[in-house]
Amino acid sequence: MVDLFPSDRQGALQRLDEFVQAEAIAYARTRNFVEVGHANVSRLSAALRHRLISEEEVVTAVLAVHRFSAVEKFVQEVVWRTYWKGWLEQHPGVWEDYVRQSAVAMTVPPSGGAMSRFTEELRTTGYMHNHARMWWAAWWCHQQGLPWAAGARFFFDHLLDADAASNTLGWRWVAGLQTPGKAYLARRDNLAKYWEDHGSLEDIDDHVRARIPAETADRSRTSLSEYPEAPPELEGKVALVGHADDLSIETTPLGAVRPSSVALIDQPGVTDSAVKCAWRSRAMDDASARWTSHYGKVVSRLPCWDALASWLSESGCDALVLMAPFVGPDADAWRPVRQTLQDAGIRVVECRRAWDQRLFPAARAGFFPFWHKAKPILSKRQQ
Numbered sequence: 573m574v575d576l577f578p579s580d581r582q583g584a585l586q587r588l589d590e591f592v593q594a595e596a597i598a599y600a601r602t603r604n605f606v607e608v609g610h611a612n613v614s615r616l617s618a619a620l621r622h623r624l625i626s627e628e629e630v631v632t633a634v635l636a637v638h639r640f641s642a643v644e645k646f647v648q649e650v651v652w653r654t655y656w657k658g659w660l661e662q663h664p665g666v667w668e669d670y671v672r673q674s675a676v677a678m679t680v681p682p683s684g685g686a687m688s689r690f691t692e693e694l695r696t697t698g699y700m701h702n703h704a705r706m707w708w709a710a711w712w713c714h715q716q717g718l719p720w721a722a723g724a725r726f727f728f729d730h731l732l733d734a735d736a737a738s739n740t741l742g743w744r745w746v747a748g749l750q751t752p753g754k755a756y757l758a759r760r761d762n763l764a765k766y767w768e769d770h771g772s773l774e775d776i777d778d779h780v781r782a783r784i785p786a787e788t789a790d791r792s793r794t795s796l797s798e799y800p801e802a803p804p805e806l807e808g809k810v811a812l813v814g815h816a817d818d819l820s821i822e823t824t825p826l827g828a829v830r831p832s833s834v835a836l837i838d839q840p841g842v843t844d845s846a847v848k849c850a851w852r853s854r855a856m857d858d859a860s861a862r863w864t865s866h867y868g869k870v871v872s873r874l875p876c877w878d879a880l881a882s883w884l885s886e887s888g889c890d891a892l893v894l895m896a897p898f899v900g901p902d903a904d905a906w907r908p909v910r911q912t913l914q915d916a917g918i919r920v921v922e923c924r925r926a927w928d929q930r931l932f933p934a935a936r937a938g939f940f941p942f943w944h945k946a947k948p949i950l951s952k953r954q955q
């Protein structure tokens with residue numbers, strides 16, 4: 573069966589190839605249309621979110637075949653992910669605010685009406701088209717007057733691509749918090765134009781005004797943490813640990829590490845949907861199989877970050893190498909564990925991909941200043 577939202581690296585590379593060959597050129601013109609089957613978009617977001625494939629691989633593949641100007645819109649969309657991630661790394665108070673608010677928020681959406689078709693699609697497939705996410709979030713915040721963080725939590729529990737940065741900041745943007753004073757509103761003529769299979773739109777209130785909530789987040793900017801791209805030579809027995817933020821570490825400088833032991837941490841959210849959990853387990857199985865073959869070690873599957881200390885002591889390792897998790901659930905769970913390991917004298921080395929090191933510093937303010945800096949770097953990749 574063809575996986576509409578690839579859950580393994582091979583499937584993601586195949587979908588990328590198909591998209592590059594057949595769909596990339598039309599993307600700028602067709603991407604906003606919400607169609608059954610979503611053939612006009614890449615459907616690679618879940619694979620990208622977990623780095624079964626990387627943004628760099630996607631951009632490199634598309635630029636290997638097409639001129640930059642012909643696929644600029646697609647490249648720009650791909651780096652929206654990088655931008656949001658880089659921005660959240662520098663504004664962790666915004667994630668903390670979402671965590672606080674969503675812990676107490678109601679997560680069941682109202683049933684009936686035009687948006688319930690998308691609710692159903694999200695529940696059964698774990699996917700919603702970008703334009704539908706915008707309409708749905710606008711309906712939730714401005715028409716229903718519900719708390720944005722509760723809607724964001726509902727998305728987070730169901731989306732295969734649930735991502736701390738893209739989801740939190742996408743919701744804040746619709747709600748009118750991200751770009752202060754500017755909110756997104758859903759309008760009937762826009763839905764009718766871009767939604768191929770729309771039914772009645774009568775319940776969409778065309779006159780609704782933005783209900784922008786009070787800002788409760790600490791938006792102050794913190795410096796980016798410094799990480800090496802590759803680990804240094806390490807003495808003694810080295811453990812390598814992977815996690816849901818990067819499931820293709822063997823394609824990075826971590827691929828050259830010769831570890832004594834390898835583990836994969838799989839700590840899903842407690843309220844994650846069954847559809848999301850099933851996709852994630854397939855992706856984890858795929859990573860585990862690839863790493864077993866690449867590193868020549870059986871990969872231990874750990875159910876949570878808290879299991880790391882005892883696994884390390886059983887494996888007798890003196891050092892631990894991993895990709896630094898991004899601001900989000902894995903980083904929150906990792907932080908206290910890192911402290912425990914360091915207190916126990918384990919050397920911890922966290923790395924970050926060159927792509928992130930290069931582009932995150934530019935994600936300090938709005939997207940367009942970021943794009944102004946990113947575009948020359950990306951367009952040069954073609955030469």
Ligand SMILES: Cc1cc2nc3c(=O)[nH]c(=O)nc-3n(C[C@H](O)[C@H](O)[C@H](O)COP(=O)(O)OP(=O)(O)OC[C@H]3O[C@@H](n4cnc5c(N)ncnc54)[C@H](O)[C@@H]3O)c2cc1C
Nearest residue numbers: 613614615616617649650652653702733734735738739742
């Ligand atoms: C309210 C809201 C919540 C969202 N939550 C998430 C989320 O949790 N996880 C997530 O990955 N994306 C999220 N997005 C962004 C976007 O909707 C999805 O990335 C996109 O729909 C995925 O489908 P695709 O891969 O077919 O996209 P394509 O149109 O094929 O785009 C190619 C790639 O570009 C990136 N991209 C495209 N649009 C955006 C965008 N607006 N923001 C960030 N990256 C983008 C994605 O990596 C995507 O795979 C959200 C958007 C909104 C408005």
